[in-house]
Amino acid sequence: VGGALAAVRGIGLLLALEFTTPAATQTFVRRCFEERLILNWTLHRDTVVRLAPPLMIAESDLQQTTRTFAAILREIGT
Numbered sequence: 001v002g003g004a005l006a007a008v009r010g011i012g013l014l015l016a017l018e019f020t021t022p023a024a025t026q027t028f029v030r031r032c033f034e035e036r037l038i039l040n041w042t043l044h045r046d047t048v049v050r051l052a053p054p055l056m057i058a059e060s061d062l063q064q065t066t067r068t069f070a071a072i073l074r075e076i077g078t
Contacts, residue, residue, distance in 0.1 A: 004020055031072045
């Protein structure tokens with residue numbers, strides 16, 4: 001964890017990504033939407049994004065999503 005990403009919290013696939021600034025959060029969310037990934041941006045914190053994938057999800061979907069997240073995080077400087 002470093003750069004724009006401050007912390008990753010959670011258990012299993014239910015995770016929260018905490019960013020250092022609201023601008024970094026907005027950029028991450030916008031880029032994920034552009035890549036057709038739906039996120040749960042919390043209403044009470046403008047620097048936290050929750051990840052809650054469906055209960056039935058293919059391993060290939062998880063791998064692709066992880067690659068996409070990693071690429072976006074590299075783009076925004078994490």
